[in-house]
């Protein structure tokens with residue numbers, strides 16, 4: 001089939017911030033053959049960017065080049081005694097995939113219900129929520145090498161997963177296009193209700209022996225209360241990563257701020273809550289032109305109406321500056337800037 005290259009396309013429907021910027025070209029990818037065609041045309045030697053559902057990107061200017069939008073669909077499972085290997089194409093919507101697994105009683109991703117985005121993006125920043133991370137269920141992924149035009153397989157040990165990070169965000173940033181992901185899930189559920197408000201919600205609803213569907217439902221309800229719905233208020237979830245600091249830095253901060261929220265990490269490190277740091281600087285619920293900080297969670301920057309990507313970027317710069325001044329901590333953006 002002839003390659004369908006659309007030109008001068010608005011990106012507004014393709015990013016959850018709802019930023020109005022244009023791309024010179026857009027190509028929808030529904031199968032692996034399309035990637036080979038794009039390669040043969042030499043497009044990967046030009047400026048390009050791979051997009052899933054656009055829920056972790058901020059467009060700050062018109063995109064001069066090719067947006068490659070992953071839209072391939074399909075899910076297959078292979079049962080092996082207590083486990084199941086489930087393979088999903090990159091363009092599957094993550095939350096639909098989570099519910100597909102729950103309906104089949106495949107456990108392990110129910111705590112990550114309602115995270116926006118696609119399956120293909122899930123390993124890129126090792127998505128995580130409510131006490132779990134993708135790396136715990138990741139088995140392997142197939143990826144297209146835009147430099148050689150070949151398909152290759154990444155096993156878990158090849159991916160360098162860590163908190164909101166992987167090899168696809170570091171060493172191989174922008175080089176590989178993930179075409180499908182295989183997850184190793186359990187057919188014997190291990191319920192994990194210890195994180196955040198899950199337990200309290202279950203008690204409120206009189207659920208003493210939760211199923212994986214109960215966990216996903218409760219997590220979804222908590223998320224809806226806390227986070228703005230991108231279909232009404234543009235946002236990309238957590239704009240910044242939670243900083244991970246050394247023991248020395250943590251002790252310094254705890255002496256000054258005894259109530260500082262913190263979570264122990266390996267190697268004597270401590271994870272701090274970026275939202276709390278931002279809130280302490282007075283930013284929670286604040287407006288900044290057409291941009292702003294979400295009233296229920298200071299980690300989330302929002303497009304109040306018609307914000308430009310530049311406006312949201314400037315707000316993030318201001319927040320980074322204030323947090324540095326007050327706590328001597330440099331916040332890192334989780335969202336991809338373009």
Ligand SMILES: Cc1cc2nc3c(=O)[nH]c(=O)nc-3n(C[C@H](O)[C@H](O)[C@H](O)COP(=O)(O)OP(=O)(O)OC[C@H]3O[C@@H](n4cnc5c(N)ncnc54)[C@H](O)[C@@H]3O)c2cc1C
Nearest residue numbers: 052053054055056116117118120121127128129178236237
């Ligand atoms: C309301 C809200 C809540 C959120 N909550 C969470 C949360 O709890 N936990 C969490 O981890 N994240 C969260 N996020 C962020 C977002 O959901 C994830 O980062 C998600 O994985 C992004 O998927 P996407 O398809 O939208 O990726 P995009 O935003 O389109 O792309 C993100 C990055 O992945 C790359 N990419 C996308 N697809 C591919 C592919 N097939 N191959 C290679 N690279 C690819 C892009 O080039 C880009 O660098 C939230 C976002 C929103 C809007």
